[in-house]
Amino acid sequence: MEYDFKKIEANWKKYWTEQQVYKVSNNSNKPKCYVLDMFPYPSGAGLHVGHPLGYIASDIYARYKRLKGYNVLHPMGFDAFGLPAEQYAIETGQHPAVTTEKNIARYREQLDNIGFCYDWSREVRTSDPKYYKWTQWIFLQLFHSWYDRKEQKARPISELISIFEKEGNTNISCPGDETLQFDSATWKNYSEKERRDCLMQYRIAYQGYAQVWWCEALGTVLANDEVVNGVSERGSHPVERKNMRQWFLRITEYAERLLTSLDNLEWSEAMKEMQRNWIGKSVGAEIEFDVVADIPFVEEDGTVNPGHANILLKVFTTRPDTIFGVDFMVLAPEHEMVDTITLPEQRQAVAEYKTYVKSRSERERMSEVKQITGCFTGAYAFHPFTERQVPVWISEYVLAGYGTGAIMAVPSGDERDHAFAKHFNIPITNIFGDKYNGEEAYSSKTGTIENSDFLSGLNIADASEAAINELVKKGIGKRKVNYKLRDAGFSRQRYWGEPFPIVYVEGVPYGIDESPLPASPQGGGGVAQETSARDLSASLSKGEGDVAQLPVELPFVESYKPGPEGQGPLANIKDWVNISLPLGEGRGEASRETNTMPGYAGSSWYFLRYMDPHNDTEFADRKATDYWNQVDLYIGGTEHAVGHLLYSRMWTKALYDLGHIGFDEPFKKLLNQGMIQGSSRFVFEVIFSFISSRSSKSGRIFVSKTHYQKLKLIENDKGKVIEYLVNTGIDKYNIADIRADTTLRIIRHHIDVNLIYGIELNIPAFKEKFGFNEYNGYLLTEENGAYLCDTEIEKMSKSKYNVVNPDDIVAQYGADTFRMYEMFLGPIDVSKPWDTKGIEGVHRFLKKLWRLYFDDSGLIVNDEAPTEAELRVLHKTIKKIGEDIERFSFNTSVSQFMICVNELAGCHKRAILEPLAITICPFAPHIAEELWHQLGPDGYRDGSVVDAPFPLYEERYVTENTKKYPVAVNGKTRIEMEFPMDAEQADVEQVVLADETIQKWLEGKTPKKFIYVKGKMINVVV
């Protein structure tokens, strides 16, 4: 019987589906294990062989855990909202819902092909209204909450209102506006609008302003991705940064908790470090500088301010110790005070500079450090201690969003400040003595501060303390902890995303659940509603279209054109946007939020939904979330290091704070999978065209690699190129007729890797694809008739023609081979190129395995007693596979299986082969299922191998009694000697030193030292 993987795999896939083998129950006595993959965005290109890498790893782990007796939750779903679908809709007119549905179907088919043990009854799709109903619900929880800094947790905003009524905000500083202060009487006198504006400064989901890419020509806001080289990707129109009102999540309030609770997570140090750096905690000081504003300037309302204003410029610095080295100040060009302090004669230069900066991305501003730009404002600031006047500049290297958007520049101690000072000829004060050489800033954090009044002679830490104390004493500064982390922009001016459950009444945003009726009519016990406008709230729930109901469904549109003034496409649907409320005279106009939520909204909590995916009254039953709890193993790419993973952590913490779930970290253990890169292939083409006396001629000659290399050397000399081609014997096109006025190009370009075997072109397939005939195209091969290509390792992508579809591999070799080969490629977390060629080895291995059980006549398994050697290899394998899976070293597992099968050659004993079939099940489930059933009575068993117990190894078969030691002299291994495992040093020493070879290497010298590490090695030092 041959190994007929097609039949076997189709058969068992059908069985698994019919028997619902992978359906998971929330009720079980077994210990639970939650194994999760980062769900994919279903792109139009389908899966390529890189995508399943992590899925296979998690599948192996999930199957192993199930064999080990766990109740394993292993779900899959789709992150189905996103920009590409909308982009595609704009280009083709197909509705994103339609294309997304199609893409999902394709993904599902491809995933099924590989034999994953997903419980598809739990599938989630973020674009499904039944799902995003709860995304909207969670948004409302965040909208109706504020962050209590003293208790370090989110609390319902109704509790904040109670506090304000009692004591104003004297004890609760305002995160949105630190200067805001009011007492209870003021609060009570506020109008409803004023109150809600004030609350907005506290809400965890709030409205603010952010810079976005604005494209006037397209009339739309663009994503960073859509801006290429400073112009729009579509149409190459100019773009600029524009400030627009947006929704945000106040993730900065969680900065400290997000930072400290990283310590308890089983994530790679690299991953934690990336998150730490992203959060970017730094301790320093906030210092106020007086700015000389002795100049008249025009206020916004047109009145002329005579000057002498007490303008204070706040800066944040991590190096308060360098305060005496301040030689100038720099403001972000967007800083709100720039226009205020700029002198009349500098106004034009400043305005021009600001225009320039508007065209620059943050990335460019941070990365192009060698290009120094800036503009003097004409203003000077007083040094707080010396009263010295230092110039105030603006420059793009200072970002508005970080710290206070202004810095005190210390050129002798900071590289960028130094470069800036040198470039603009600003005199530099040295505060580091001879440590500073005048050429390069001294940015090291060791040494003492000099030339700094009361700080002179102190080390950096002490000087910082002293400086801060003095600043506090003078009332012009304070100790300050700063985070690089910024609040998360949460709105997009797009169609294909979750609509906000927000309604504006007279420009004031309300949650659609704000009603005196139960807060969330769908149940779920939401945060207590908050609005104080009785009539208004009541009306909201009675309004047309029953706005109190979630979800707010995404309306169907036919056009994806942006709305007016940069609004999203939803703004064009007047019927949907405008709501009429029976509010009485002049108050009936209400409208919906027209922004949609960003891609990460749905993915920030999907792991919770899998626990209870069909619940219509809650996002998930508390019993279910308590049972499944944290994700035990989460596998995905590092590209999500700071985006998705940080937002998910924040949402989990918020839901925990508000009492909806019982844990505040979503992913206990995280494993990053590397990328599988594409291995691109290139062909070389000589293209020429010329006009002869009678007609115009053109042609293309595909030359093999060695010809290309030679031609490349003479590329600039057409005569020589023609001569070369003629000498190869090409008579086509009358090459010899080609004269010097020919245009002739030699190019190297991508070729579809599916037309290549190794580096050799599949010539018939290539000719067919390119429509070769006697008039079109010619192939110039190597002497042996082969056409050789160039190779390069690149990202796997359609545009590089290096995409390999898993379906093709599965069709040719089977899913089991594909799964094992992906694992065999290397460590799961390392990027590596795909090479289809190597798959033969793994396929051969499975055939070899098969032949232990079957020969031409059929099953050949017997009941003979196994030998010691056979038992040893089996038990070693069981041990190694278990250990390897626990440490996610799947490539070495595959090697071990190969070693095992090699050593078992000729063994057909049930006692060995039955446990082996179960052991290999996580890796190659189809063949394992077949073998396991074949070994049963009459070639069939009840149930599936996935419920068999993973075999246990016996210690006596895996321990060795003796060890062949490498014996080294002076660290260089010279011979091998065998000793019992329990040999003592004295005995070993005697034998080793008596050895002839060792004697020879000792050259008569006496050993200085004898190193004997039990079970490892022996080293003689002379």
Added chain:
RNA sequence: GCCUCGAUGGCGGAAUUGGUAGACGCGCCAGACUCAAAAUCUGGUAUUCGCAAGGAUGUGCAGGUUCGAUUCCUGUUCGAGGCACCA
């Protein structure tokens, strides 16, 4: 530019805690079977010197720690991912 990671034969990689570098597989070479091919099986395969025995070199590069370094430290080169609206 900044943050994180990586670099080992012709190729993918192994070496789990500082202890025999190159397991396993691909490719290549030789042989067996075959009329032949495919498939399968056996042996060899880091570089270099040597007929051989055996020696020297070798884990991106330059140093350091150690009896001993692919592994730890410092510097450096190159490559990958991320840098806040791709997902």
